[in-house]
Amino acid sequence: MGVTQIKEWFNRFxxxxxxxxxxxxxxxxxxxxxxxxxxxxxxxxxxxxxLIGREIAEEVGxxxxxxxxxxxEDLNMNRVAAKFVPKLSxxxxxxxx
Numbered sequence: 001m002g003v004t005q006i007k008e009w010f011n012r013f014x015x016x017x018x019x020x021x022x023x024x025x026x027x028x029x030x031x032x033x034x035x036x037x038x039x040x041x042x043x044x045x046x047x048x049x050x051l052i053g054r055e056i057a058e059e060v061g062x063x064x065x066x067x068x069x070x071x072x073e074d075l076n077m078n079r080v081a082a083k084f085v086p087k088l089s090x091x092x093x094x095x096x097x
Contacts, residue, residue, distance in 0.1 A: 032066035038074045041067060044074070049083040 009020075009054075039088045044051060057067040070091050077084045 025076055032062045033070060033074060037062065037066075038070050041070045045071070045077065045084050049085070051084075 035095055037060055041056055044056055044059055053064050053071070054066050056071070057064045060067060071084060076087050
């Protein structure tokens with residue numbers, strides 16, 4: 001923590017603040033990765049697995065990066081041989097004996 005921040009917190013407590021918990025800050029709402037958009041992307045990919053990120057983003061109305069994040073983080077999918085497929089778990093990767 002820098003000296004400037006320490007002075008700022010000192011002044012806040014000097015003015016009567018009693019809690020060290022930060023207050024809520026406003027910012028852009030997280031709308032791209034909502035449950036509705038995740039479901040729309042899932043349906044798009046399941047209907048046509050050859051769609052590319054740009055096409056998915058245009059259909060959903062979000063950015064390419066948001067579509068990419070939904071595919072990889074929320075739906076746990078990777079592009080394999082020009083198709084999106086679910087990632088395999090370690091148990092699924094083992095060869096059958």
